[in-house]
Amino acid sequence: MAFADTLQTQCTLQPATSSRRPRPCARFAAVATRSTAATAWGAAARARAPAASAARMSTRRTASVATMWRQVQGSHDWDGLLEPLHPVVRDEVARYGELVGACYTALDVDPSSARHMCCKYGKERVLQEAGVVGAGYEVTRYIYATPDVGPYTSGRPSWVGYVAVSTDEMTPELGRRDVLVSLRGTVTRAEWTANLMSSLEPARLDACDVRPDVKVESGFLNLYTSSADKQSRSGGMGSCREQLLREVSRLITSFSKDHPCEDMSVTLAGHSMGSALAVLLGYDLAEHGLNRDASGRCVPVTVFSFGGPRVGNAAFKDRCDELGVKALRVANVRDPITMLPGVLLNEGTTGLLGSWGGDRYTHVGVELSLDFLRLHNLGSVHDLGTYVESLKAEETCGKLSNAVAYRRGGVLAKAMEFVAGQRAPTFV
Template sequence: MWRQVQGSHDWDGLVQPLHPVLRDEAARYGELVDACYKVLDMDPSSSRHMCCKHAKETVLEDAGLVKAGYEVTRYIYATPDVAAAPSATSAWVGYVAVSTDEMTRRLGRRDVLVSFRGTVTQAEWAANLRSSLEPARLDAHHPDVKVESGFLNLYTSSGDKSGGVGGMGSCREQLLREVTRVVTSFSKDNPREDMSVTLAGHSMGSALATLLGYDLAEHGLNRDASGCRVPVAVFSYGGPRVGNEAFKDRCAELGVKVLRVANVRDPVTMLPGAILNEGTKGFLAGWGATGDCYTHVGVELALDFLSLRDPGSVHDLGAYVASVKAEACGKVPNAAEDGGILAMAMELVGGQSAAASTWKEIAALQMGGLVQSLGF
């Protein structure tokens, strides 16, 4: 049933209640994204600062995924071009991989995977502040399609005149080249083999995954060597809104399937567009307000978890994966009962690093959304 798990019928009947096969796949892709955090070198004194600590041949095993069933073909870098961080350098944001022969037999198709981490660097935080909608400009035919400017900047900017890391170009250019190469190569060698393209990411990474899915489909790059369309599915974990209603509609027209795994207590999933969004559009129109509103794309797989001992876990990818594995659509194992905003604030005063990181991202997205809402 791999096509259903990849969203061929918009996950109808698989989400509520959560089907065990979809549960396992959502957890598996979440772990493949979590690997990005585990192998990222965040030591400022290291010569490999903000790069992957391991070689492509062993990176998934080194991340603890001994039997991941994928071979990494390329590392992907992004270089934000933002005034708040003019000296930003390229940082490793994820990888492209393809399923092994053994995993392909298990899955029922050759799976091309792109995995993205979330926000980590100062330049990426600064990009989150740029929450205004702007034309995507990824094709010349749909000027009404708009996306969050900060995510678009991360996706399209090479950051400097040299063209990014080693002249490889922007994050977008690296991705389009590599995904096209892998799809064409494997479909040419195995013309009778089914194939899928899966894009998975957490937080900022889920926004990049969604932009890539739209971009691939819009330009017809998700086609194999014989010209047949390869299905594209996005597995988003704790992802923010990415674009406007026209962006959502165009993704649907192109057949880009997005499963949003979202904790109902995670504020990042409610941003940007805290004021201007799909839920308030009708209300604002009644008051004579017009303009674009942020709109979520795809189908939501709603989770509900919170630990007062670690309020930052509401956005933590490990907590997301644990909740999915527990078939929760409820709470992660041993999660504390919700004690309200005051209790959460008191925990934050304790200065836990995970919480501080989460709320830093929330604040950046919220401030950018507020600026847009006020029309500055």
């Protein structure tokens, strides 16, 4: 994938299973891009030649993916696959990142358009139009969400992603039938308002509300569970949660009946806010047993999170572990979103603050740590396109230039200024 006006910077990849963020060690090169996810990813996708994109997708789908798909999906918590980063894992995670990128490319952000905040294309051709040629998935449903918070709530739902399933041709190459949920990050003012609601509240997503100790961020929960008006363009199909649970469980049941000998997987991929929704969905599916096929077998559920924030407390994390929900968090150490919420009180807090009681935000899953920054475009620290390009980069970093070395001071504060400036984005 070609990106204009790029700058090569230091990049690192390192797993983390402990509560502390790993210390990066320089290993890979990253290519930084524009800051605004929607415009950056869209420009990059449109710049691709269809033939080159198809060739790249075909190259990734090697026999090794089919033979080790369970490990790629986290069956052993990616033990031994992240340091050094296994090439099949790298390519598969980058592939899912591109499928999430399609959500940005296909989103209509023109306020004057009749399809404002809807998908610009029909389900049959959305992936091709978004530049993911040869993806090997059939989109079966579009997903809408409406946060019911703050002064920016309009009652009109916004398109946040799609549900898809691997085609008959793609399935043998993947080694299983893959049900995919792809979710974008924050775009609207209402979504930013939801993101900034940092209070924890009981998730109450289990059937009998027997786990009041399981708590999640109130804004993400609101976005996940709020329903739009029945006369809205979502067709009165219920909340984001209801749409997702209904469609994913339908696909699992349908394909397991029609192809009883096939292995299956559920992959939930999201960027930023979308990764938070993906984690909530993974917990929800497993908690209600909706990830079981027609014969009662458990279908593995895996979250691939790109630049994702914390979602819940330690009890939420522990319950996800108990339910077998796997999550690989691809996180840039320079990305402030991955440090929120709970920037002061979290799973890694020690010392005086660490002695305080009460709930703490805790990340779910295993971390794959990146390290990239573009000095003249600090927003790139959270850009999905940069995340994917960093994963693809294979050249070993050389000696840091003076410009790159500058990042050692004051970068987080600058990045936080960028985040604050995105609370009311001008393109919405």
